[in-house]
Amino acid sequence: MLTPRPTVYLASPYGFSAHWRTRLLPDFIEALESLGLEVWEPFARNGQVDLAQEGWAWTVAQADLQDVRDADAFLAIVNGTPPDEGVMLELGAAIALGKPTFLFRDDFRRCSDSEDYPLNLMVFSGLPRTGWPDYLYGSIAELADPSKALMRWLQSRQP
Template sequence: MSNKTLYLASPYGFSKHWSLKLLPEFITKLESMGARVWEPFARNSSIDTLSPGWANKVSSSNFNDLKQADGLFAIVNGTPPDEGVMVEIGIAVALGKPTFLFRDDFRKCTDSDEYPLNLMIFSGIPADSWNDYYYSAFDEIDCKKKAIYKWLRN
């Protein structure tokens, strides 16, 4: 089993229902594959959002977690996907972190015929095998032929 840390970027923590129903499914799936999952909403739950400077504390915490994590798993549903998740992807790409994308949203969100999302999101993913880093169904996440499975075992 792996001891690699995955930062889980998603907008699901903003909704009580999503944080109770959707987030745990992703966390459980990734942990069952051997990842240590860092979910930013849970990791920042002790920050008082009524105190001055709370937003800076949250963003600094997230940035530091991204720097320390071994990789990023980003949920990129929506048209466009959540802007915070897009920034987190940009940070991970700039830091050279392995980046894995999940989108089961059937709507197109691109100007490219090749990529299902803004082409810049794929700048940190190998061009010849980007499909191995892109997941369009929940059941694909633990597929042995896909990149995250292989990455967690190396």
């Protein structure tokens, strides 16, 4: 019997732009799938909502939150100064739920008053006190780095 692939919720603002959706998101999805993950990308999973229908926003928000609950892990693209507020809310939910959490930021700008972290300190509250840089990725290729947290987490799930 085949074991299901681990699922990762990919939180990003890239689905709001047609260009980003076709040029940026596929790189992340392909990289994560090549690691053996099933990627739950909310724009693809919940993009079939009729925006003309009353209450569509609540429906989308609830579906996204349920996916955060159900996913095995969580990866947030935290580019921007500050990062996208929807991504930050999803990240907060993942942290509160105790999900294994990983961050991607290839934006060189700092958005923090802390010398330790490149972003608001609360973004890092779901990561360990020491070794937190292992959970922060600065390139898509780095997602496959066996010495970093995502690959260690995947290896720990092997039977």
